[in-house]
Amino acid sequence: MSTQPIVTFESSDPGVSQALRVLSLPNFLRKIYAFYVRHIQRDQVCAGLIDGFTAKSTEETWRLIAQREAYKRQWFEFWDAQDLDFVLTIPNSLPAVPHGGMKKGWRACGYSFLFNIVST
DSSP, X not given: OOSTTOXXXXXXXXXXXXXXXXXXXXXXHHHHHHHHHHHTSOOHHHHHHHHTOSOOOHHHHHHHHHHHHHHHHHHHHHHHHTTOSOOOOOSOSXXXXXXXXXXXXXXXXXXXXXXXXXXX
């Protein structure tokens, strides 16, 4: 979906290009890369993203949606228990970046993931 609107000879952001390269790797190479990131670079979050960065079947997608909805239910139950009127969140943890600056920054989007999970 992210590359469908791109026309011939149109370039993409370096971060998206890197993410698409990782997505196109065979599973065993992606697992090796995730192992490297997890144990050599010691980045558990990024390794988890790389591990789960595969095309999903319909069954897997619905299972993930069910997990997301259960997490949202827990969040809103906590919200009600605390009698909160609003919660300030950070929709994106990254400041504006220069052209081509997202080559390594595409993985630093944990706040955006959490915001999107809770707000949808």
